[in-house]
Amino acid sequence: MNPLIFTTILMTVLLGTMIVMMSSHWLMIWIGFEMNLLAIIPILMKKYNPRTMEASTKYFLTQATASMLLMMAIIINLMHSGQWTITKVFNPTASIIMTSALAMKLGLTPFHFWVPEVTQGISLTSGLILLTWQKLAPMSILYQISPSINLNILLTMAVLSILVGGWGGLNQTQLRKIMAYSSIAHMGWMTAVLVYNPTLTMLNMLIYIMMTLTMFMLFIHSSSTTTLSLSHTWNKTPLTTTLILITLLSMGGLPPLSGFMPKWMIIQELTKNSSIILPTLMAIMALLNLYFYMRLTYSTSLTMFPSTNNMKMKWQFETKRITLLPPLIVMSSLLLPLTPMLSILD
């Protein structure tokens, strides 16, 4: 794509999210969402083939439906409160509709069906933007309306998301679908604690974005989109196998890596609010996630997977440049001792 046009479109995506995060007028927020959606379609379709077209169409349809539902919720809110400012939502119906719309945008169960299919159909870099940047805008709106969200609906969606994210990823070998199901599960964790302590939602979002960024960078570096091609990394760059191991274990939430920090804090917050069965259930279902991450590490770093002889040729071809990988790896694995710093977020 023409670099100038690409820059403009990328800037529009960024601007759209910024408008959503910084507005106080509901209409501007809706405009920000629409800008974001329209501008990201060309980015999703960087490679022009029927697969990408199908993925982009699915993404557009679901997100447009969600935006329309959001608009309806905004109008009902306007009807009952008479003003357009974002504070809390004044009507339970509007609140429920708005929560469902934002859940559709995020990919929470039962609106998660688009996430694996869209992520699979697009290139790795576009998938990266889809799973990280696109989650910022809906999450920021959920953060702002969090006092008025119906707890039952949100918690049901969260727990079901963790379940679906865990179980759905078990049968996958395509890396992009694995990351999609991982995203569904992590969104579940984030929304579970939203009503109790929204700061932890933001913490989880931050750490999730760092870990997903790292994973995608490692995948882009070895240009691998299936488990089989990822298992050839020991031929190309043996160091990245260790990095993949560390990042995957961190995503699975194993101490002492930083992926454990959001889970620990969320369990602590939920237990402080006297729900004991819920965090136990959530923690045990996160083990399903850990299982398919472990499967990836088994084929990549912990065994030397059999490969054909011409795999050794891979190191002769040009390596894709990956930016910022070392700091990302450090941040996605070593942040746990900094947990006491969270008190500054209050």
Place this chain on the structure above:
Amino acid sequence: MLKIIIPTIMLMPLTWLSKKNMIWINTTTYSLLISLISLSLLNQPSNNSLNFSLMFFSDPLSAPLLVLTTWLLPLMLMASQHHLSKEPLIRKKLYITMLTMLQTFLIMTFTATELISFYILFEATLVPTLIIITRWGNQTERLNAGLYFLFYTLMGSLPLLVALISIQNLTGSLNFLLIQYWNQALPDSWSNIFLWLACMMAFMVKMPLYGLHLWLPKAHVEAPIAGSMVLAAILLKLGGYGMLRITTMLNPQTSFMAYPFLMLSLWGMIMTSSICLRQTDLKSLIAYSSVSHMALVIVAVLIQTPWSYMGATALMIAHGLTSSMLFCLANSNYERTHSRTMILARGLQTLLPLMAAWWLLASLTNLALPPSINLIGELFVVMSSFSWSNITIILMGANITITALYSLYMLITTQRGKYTHHINNIKPSFTRENALMALHMTPLLLLSLNPKIILGFTY
């Protein structure tokens, strides 16, 4: 405490910067020096704990375990030299780094004050162990073994996290030193029953309890020698140590909640001992023998009398040294014949008489011969369980008999009789192997002269 932790962490730069011919020498020597530092902790002047800082403390229970942990690292390094000799230098360094990381986490776990810190480090020990088992094990079953190990332990310990956080909400602090003074009786209710279960299940899986022990034969058998040593000697004791710490907070429910686990342990120790009599795989025999000994420790901890706590602590240290030594002996067989089948390498006394002496000593301590500390541990446990309920003496006596039976079976099969014709060209014992066995046996024998340092905090 930092005087032990920081040198252990610095072992990692030491391995990465060592030259190829100095790597084993450097790491073994320095880890031996670190273990000598930790010996000073055994000087516990009173029943109160030695507090080093807000975060680390050592008391008569954790000091012997800490000394065992630091003592075992040079032994693990010595034992791994042979099977890593053909690997490239970077992989050797990675292996030693994994061992050192595991050592650091174990030292911090045994001395942690805050129970959540204990939990995080307890879980953290899983990662290097998993990597050691899965990456450096020898058979394809190691993949399954790693998964079983990881998931059994995690399933047990996630409820522990929730339980610890809810206890922190109730009491305000999880600092172990404070909880000793806070101790109130837990009121009797359904949710407190689940709290008890959540706290204990993690350690039951780690010990392991008889019904949850499936991960142990797999993990012990598939691990390389250093992995087997550290698993048998230390990681199982993490469960025992955790149970000993956390049962102080869980009264009085333990008096009736403990019954199912006591039944499982009493029955399980007989079952696993009997299975040892039918094993063909040498490492598997030693693994099941570990389950049997640990079942005794579970019985001791759940009875909660001063004598039983003494027996549990002594048994943990004694079993750590004995089991690790047996795994080293099995490994010396494996390195020569590349098979773990017992009858494949039999009649070794004729070929390797000095090693036969070590086999004899190891088997005798395994069956708890007086005056070794294994006997002291088992005797205290048997006596306290007799005072708890007279009938258990039948099961305990049966267990001691069967333990003697399989230990002698192992000794006689591998050492006595005519050697087979296909092993008459095995290499003679290396000095390294003899040194390894001597370094295992010497603490074991010397401790029988002064067992009070391993008798724990109820002495």
